[in-house]
């Protein structure tokens with residue numbers, strides 16, 4: 149049975165108005181993967197169009213990160229960040245203590261990874277609307293042997309925003325695992341975790357108190373950094389993200405038989421944007437390597453993405 153806000157949002161979507169989601173958590177909590185899978189499930193449904201994008205590039209594990217999703221019935225032309233989401237997700241409680249993950253939402257749908265019941269979580273974070281919680285760290289530990297909440301939050305998101313069937317979420321999750329070339333065992337564990345999590349989501353409709361407002365903070369630069377510091381940090385030679393990679397390991401790209409098809413999967417999946425390519429008449433582009441020595445943090449996205457296994461992690465120092 150859908151609660152009233154859920155009904156309102158689904159009706160709004162059907163009328164052609166876009167629906168905005170925003171997710172906050174720590175790097176390493178699987179936030180991007182959850183949004184990717186949910187976006188794929190929604191697009192599989194065929195009725196809606198979806199945009200999803202992370203709001204960060206290099207981030208050390210433990211840094212607060214943010215991602216967005218926008219769903220609409222027709223083409224989506226807005227690409228600005230989501231400031232007042234209809235649905236706000238919190239992947240890591242610690243993040244919720246450091247920033248206001250509900251900023252810009254006076255009443256909405258909230259999805260949280262927490263051991264608290266929805267009513268307790270609403271009190272703790274001063275939330276008004278419909279609140280869904282799931283104990284994602286515990287379920288991650290139980291099913292994936294790692295306290296990662298991404299699959300459980302996906303389950304809670306599906307409950308909070310019933311735009312697609314469970315089967316479509318399972319299909320998108322499986323496809324995401326295959327795309328990342330996860331072993332079959334890991335793909336099955338993800339699915340088991342999803343199905344178990346669906347049974348453990350708690351929810352509540354919370355009136356809350358009028359005073360529980362979450363105003364949008366005015367932009368005041370990047371903390372102690374000057375405006376524009378993000379791009380300066382991103383490209384600064386003093387901030388080489390290659391330093392985040394495991395010591396004594398490096399990435400190599402080898403294509404002696406010129407097999408690269410130009411599918412671009414490595415290019416779109418590299419969070420550093422450092423895959424190098426050249427124009428190619430037949431293939432569109434042909435990959436030639438990556439700027440490994442400066443910015444490769446050895447996240448392995450390109451290794452997982454390339455269908456031809458042209459990238460490899462090997463022993464060896466950066467040059």
Ligand code: SF4
Nearest residue numbers: 418444445447448450
């Ligand atoms: S491992 Fe691959 S995807 Fe990750 S930063 Fe390095 S080149 Fe990019």
Ligand code: SF4
Nearest residue numbers: 408409411412414454
């Ligand atoms: S993923 Fe592999 S085949 Fe596709 S463009 Fe990159 S290197 Fe080439």
